Amino acid sequence: MSEPKKAIGQSINRVDGLLKVTGAATYATDYKLKNTAHAIIFKSTIAAGKITGIDTSEAEKAPGVLAVITHKNAPKLNEKGGIRGGAFLQSNIIEFHGQHIGMVVAETFEQARYATRLVKVSYEKAEPKVDFEKHQKEAVLPKNNMDAVRGDVETAFRDAEYKIEAVYETPIEHHHPMETHSTIAFWEGDKVTLYNGSQIVNGAQGAAASTLGIKPENVRIVTPFIGGGFGSKGGQWANLVLAAVAAKAVNRPVKLALTRQQMFNSVGLRQRNHQKMRLAATKDGKLTVLAHETTTHCAINNEFVEPCGDCSKVMYEVPNSLISYKVVPMNIILPTYTRGPGKSTGSFALESAMDELAYQLKMDPIEFRLKNEPAKDPSNGKPWSSRTTVQCLQEGAKAFGWEKRKIEPRQNKQGEYLIGYGVACGTYPARQQNSSAIVKLIRKGTEVKATIELAASDLGTGSNTIIAQTASDALGLPINKITVKIGDSDLPPAAGSVGSVGAASFSNAVNDACIKITDELIAKSGKQFFVRPTAATMMLTEKLTEFETRVDAKAPADAGNYSSHSFNANFAEVWVNSMTGMVKVPRFLAVTGAGKILNPKTARSQIIGGNVWGIGMALTEESVLDPRWGNFVTRSLAEYHVPSNLDIGTIETIFIDEKDTIPNKLGVKGIGEVGIVGVAAAVANAIFNATGKRVRDLPITPDKLL
Amino acid sequence: MRPFKYSVTSNVNSATKMLTANPNAKFLAGGTNILDLMKEDVERPDELVDITQLSLTLIKPITEGMNKGGVSIGGLGKNTGTANHPLIRQSFPLLTQAILAGASAQIRNMATNGGNLNQRTRCPYFYEVSMPCNKREPGTGCGALEGINRMHAVFGWSENCVAVHPSDMCVALAALDAVVKVQGANGQIRSVPFADYHRLPGDTPQKDNNLNQGELITSIEIPKNNFAPKSYYLKVRDRASYAFALVSVAAAIEMNANQIIQARVAMGGVAHKPWRAFEAEKFLAGKEATEANFRQAAEIEMKQAKPLEHNKFKIELGTRAIVLALTKAMNGGKAS
Numbered sequence A: 001m002s003e004p005k006k007a008i009g010q011s012i013n014r015v016d017g018l019l020k021v022t023g024a025a026t027y028a029t030d031y032k033l034k035n036t037a038h039a040i041i042f043k044s045t046i047a048a049g050k051i052t053g054i055d056t057s058e059a060e061k062a063p064g065v066l067a068v069i070t071h072k073n074a075p076k077l078n079e080k081g082g083i084r085g086g087a088f089l090q091s092n093i094i095e096f097h098g099q100h101i102g103m104v105v106a107e108t109f110e111q112a113r114y115a116t117r118l119v120k121v122s123y124e125k126a127e128p129k130v131d132f133e134k135h136q137k138e139a140v141l142p143k144n145n146m147d148a149v150r151g152d153v154e155t156a157f158r159d160a161e162y163k164i165e166a167v168y169e170t171p172i173e174h175h176h177p178m179e180t181h182s183t184i185a186f187w188e189g190d191k192v193t194l195y196n197g198s199q200i201v202n203g204a205q206g207a208a209a210s211t212l213g214i215k216p217e218n219v220r221i222v223t224p225f226i227g228g229g230f231g232s233k234g235g236q237w238a239n240l241v242l243a244a245v246a247a248k249a250v251n252r253p254v255k256l257a258l259t260r261q262q263m264f265n266s267v268g269l270r271q272r273n274h275q276k277m278r279l280a281a282t283k284d285g286k287l288t289v290l291a292h293e294t295t296t297h298c299a300i301n302n303e304f305v306e307p308c309g310d311c312s313k314v315m316y317e318v319p320n321s322l323i324s325y326k327v328v329p330m331n332i333i334l335p336t337y338t339r340g341p342g343k344s345t346g347s348f349a350l351e352s353a354m355d356e357l358a359y360q361l362k363m364d365p366i367e368f369r370l371k372n373e374p375a376k377d378p379s380n381g382k383p384w385s386s387r388t389t390v391q392c393l394q395e396g397a398k399a400f401g402w403e404k405r406k407i408e409p410r411q412n413k414q415g416e417y418l419i420g421y422g423v424a425c426g427t428y429p430a431r432q433q434n435s436s437a438i439v440k441l442i443r444k445g446t447e448v449k450a451t452i453e454l455a456a457s458d459l460g461t462g463s464n465t466i467i468a469q470t471a472s473d474a475l476g477l478p479i480n481k482i483t484v485k486i487g488d489s490d491l492p493p494a495a496g497s498v499g500s501v502g503a504a505s506f507s508n509a510v511n512d513a514c515i516k517i518t519d520e521l522i523a524k525s526g527k528q529f530f531v532r533p534t535a536a537t538m539m540l541t542e543k544l545t546e547f548e549t550r551v552d553a554k555a556p557a558d559a560g561n562y563s564s565h566s567f568n569a570n571f572a573e574v575w576v577n578s579m580t581g582m583v584k585v586p587r588f589l590a591v592t593g594a595g596k597i598l599n600p601k602t603a604r605s606q607i608i609g610g611n612v613w614g615i616g617m618a619l620t621e622e623s624v625l626d627p628r629w630g631n632f633v634t635r636s637l638a639e640y641h642v643p644s645n646l647d648i649g650t651i652e653t654i655f656i657d658e659k660d661t662i663p664n665k666l667g668v669k670g671i672g673e674v675g676i677v678g679v680a681a682a683v684a685n686a687i688f689n690a691t692g693k694r695v696r697d698l699p700i701t702p703d704k705l706l
Numbered sequence B: 001m002r003p004f005k006y007s008v009t010s011n012v013n014s015a016t017k018m019l020t021a022n023p024n025a026k027f028l029a030g031g032t033n034i035l036d037l038m039k040e041d042v043e044r045p046d047e048l049v050d051i052t053q054l055s056l057t058l059i060k061p062i063t064e065g066m067n068k069g070g071v072s073i074g075g076l077g078k079n080t081g082t083a084n085h086p087l088i089r090q091s092f093p094l095l096t097q098a099i100l101a102g103a104s105a106q107i108r109n110m111a112t113n114g115g116n117l118n119q120r121t122r123c124p125y126f127y128e129v130s131m132p133c134n135k136r137e138p139g140t141g142c143g144a145l146e147g148i149n150r151m152h153a154v155f156g157w158s159e160n161c162v163a164v165h166p167s168d169m170c171v172a173l174a175a176l177d178a179v180v181k182v183q184g185a186n187g188q189i190r191s192v193p194f195a196d197y198h199r200l201p202g203d204t205p206q207k208d209n210n211l212n213q214g215e216l217i218t219s220i221e222i223p224k225n226n227f228a229p230k231s232y233y234l235k236v237r238d239r240a241s242y243a244f245a246l247v248s249v250a251a252a253i254e255m256n257a258n259q260i261i262q263a264r265v266a267m268g269g270v271a272h273k274p275w276r277a278f279e280a281e282k283f284l285a286g287k288e289a290t291e292a293n294f295r296q297a298a299e300i301e302m303k304q305a306k307p308l309e310h311n312k313f314k315i316e317l318g319t320r321a322i323v324l325a326l327t328k329a330m331n332g333g334k335a336s
């Protein structure tokens, strides 16, 4: 008898694909509750100061209006309850432009939106701090100190023969998931149910409970499908609790959806980073100095700093290293986790600087990287559980045709186009986080079915599918006999879809639960087996109708003794129009070592999604503030440019075959974040190779290449 | 959006009468611009007169009058249908290219030709009602003049307004010397040369064009010309598709052996109206079609430009774009 085909590792279609393409998947606002009212938030039109008056009388009289809620009549909420950026409507203080200052609840969305225009607000304005150029010199060491020093950077840099010192700028960016942040809230007595896209189900539950001042068991979060989040639905924002406040006020279910315009100042952003890099190397290409100093901004009373130096800590062997951060509080909404937090932006600086130094050394940038490959994690001396940078670079170079690249720029021309190749590496930590899971088996006649339950989330990445695949293998059941229930805080607590921990945490918990249920079935039978039977077989032979178990899974005990990361190498080919400065990326290749790939199809989708965003980061994405008032002048997707179809050529993905069961039993490292890391630098490096022009401030729009 | 009355008519006369009777009424065509502006509280009509049922959608040869031999396109014809119509593709490929360079396929499927002419600026201060904007609210000041003005005008602006007209289609129509046919409440049709249709801001930036309240665009006439073999629409933008122009150029050339009989050059993304580069055209007439001449023509035109704080790049970009568009026009308009 041949081994049954494993589900893990197969390119299985999404188990919820049909629901999604037919519109039957229920995203947060798709739930139809009887008698639902609609809330629309309204926002401050100054960036700093106080509300001195707020006249809601006209709005209250408008057709369909049920309630107008402002700081004057909002219930007291716990501002430190874990809602990112605060719950709002608690005082008259304004700390950024577009801060929530109230909401209208009405019978229809349109009526609510109209009535928000009738609210009259007067302000006492203060001088806002919104101009980063001006205020960055006031930046100080963050309270959460992440600085790291090794060796003597200053002396080594001073004495180095080959070195570069340069500043790399990345602009404010926004997540802009397709699904704007939206919540339906309804109360039954003391209990509130919140339909809300939440990357961390239990986190949302805790934050809502503590902010509303009720017990966690009185909050239920329902989030089976999420229309993207990219970090903006990791921590929860005020919409989650304000929907509950509105529902209580009108004693009806309330639907609160942010408009696209409101997304610019409601749910965080990736802040602007000013990264000063100093790199030095010996003549034969050994790095001697790597200093990465980041200056950035955070909210007035709330600190968040993206760890831009993270890649610089682990990527290369270097005796003298400095990672440092400075931050200035400004009247701009709280920054937050954004895909590849710190790594995507930090790798732009590091990997551009590596390219600059390689060029100075007249050395191939791949060769330069290979010369500085660290045998163990340089930041903490721990051994790697596995590291694939070398394979990613070497296999990528072969697949991409890297040997055709010329070290000197402007050598490859076609008509008015200049063609260039660029490479850049990336990394992201691999971790398993605590997750519990229940597996339930049911037999009817000769048919055995399983239900898997855990409060995991699926951002659109495919969590549902990989959970079903894991259970299929571990139970010995075909995938269509498995029902996956996630996205509900009533289910056993689980990790979130954040920081690339989701797949590892969910699949290992489910795998453990399935092993455990098999063990229990065997024990219950009291029989001895030469070949271990599957749980499915045991249900049949023991004639059981129902059986269930639960595990609370943890990372392997010794995982912390190793340094575990996903790694990649990105290759870009660009065509720069030498007349207009417009850039095309006809070809992009990402080679990734991310441990066991549970489903190559959904994994590829995640990688190319990260690549597209990285290309956007390189070429098009930027949120622009007016430094006088602190408002965003990019205020819709017509001005905030994500790449269009025509901007993206062919993207190829290669996964390195890798077996590393140190971080977790299944050897899953996670791919959500690493796909964007290194991408912008690969594109910028290719643009240098094409044009000889080094652009150090993103995005590289046509005007910067004239 | 604010509450409004919705009216619909299939008769041109009654449409213009309804708008003349109510100065706060507006026409609703494809709705891709007016509805967005109403949702944002920028446009506040108390009545929308739906004109999508008017039978003004045809594209046909002009058989009489001063534009005889040309083509008439209906005011309510869709942008997509217009771009792809065989008469347009054959005789005025410049217009096809320009329309297809704009917006997205979905928007072009909804958008009408009249609506395209009358679409409003994309200036972000115009869109944000809490910001000063003389176009939206005369007398409040211009938010962009000393604000973020990378996308704004370099030609013909005033202290009152530095906005640009966002259309691509109109840039080609300007180059092609189109004529806008409008009908007022009195039933009379008047002809407005394209160059006189849109306005510079002066001290009335609230007025984008010279249409009077109640007047309806019934058709746009394009006179016969000999540019089809040598024309090109170049759009430089921040992404490859679905972005407004940083600078665009509609170029068309008529040659006699080595000599340029006449050249047409119009620019988008640089002024409050589609900008006809008359100085460049004047220079090119009678010259040889060389890159040096193209460059000189471009420089002569761009010398008149006055950039703002964030759009200085448009001088160099505009110069290059004119040269490249003329070069491509000479090569038969083929994109490389």
Ligand SMILES: Cc1cc2nc3c(=O)[nH]c(=O)nc-3n(C[C@H](O)[C@H](O)[C@H](O)COP(=O)(O)OP(=O)(O)OC[C@H]3O[C@@H](n4cnc5c(N)ncnc54)[C@H](O)[C@@H]3O)c2cc1C
Residues within 6 Å of the ligand: A638, B026, B027, B028, B029, B030, B031, B032, B033, B034, B035, B036, B075, B076, B079, B101, B102, B103, B104, B107, B110, B111, B112, B113, B114, B115, B116, B117, B118, B119, B166, B167, B168, B169, B215, B216, B217, B218, B242, B243, B244, B245
């Ligand atoms: C995201 C986005 C991107 C875009 N990108 C581009 C681009 O790159 N290039 C480009 O050129 N355009 C672009 N557009 C604009 C688009 O071309 C216009 O919205 C469209 O042409 C307007 O046509 P409509 O029929 O929908 O007009 P409507 O929105 O119906 O009307 C617009 C205005 O014209 C008036 N009007 C309509 N028809 C007539 C008529 N027959 N007579 C008199 N007045 C009339 C209306 O009263 C209204 O004031 C974009 C639009 C969007 C939303």
Ligand code: SF4
Residues within 6 Å of the ligand: B121, B123, B124, B125, B126, B132, B133, B134, B135, B136, B141, B142, B143, B144, B145, B160, B161, B162, B163, B205
């Ligand atoms: S440029 Fe014109 S549209 Fe823009 S703010 Fe100034 S007046 Fe308003």
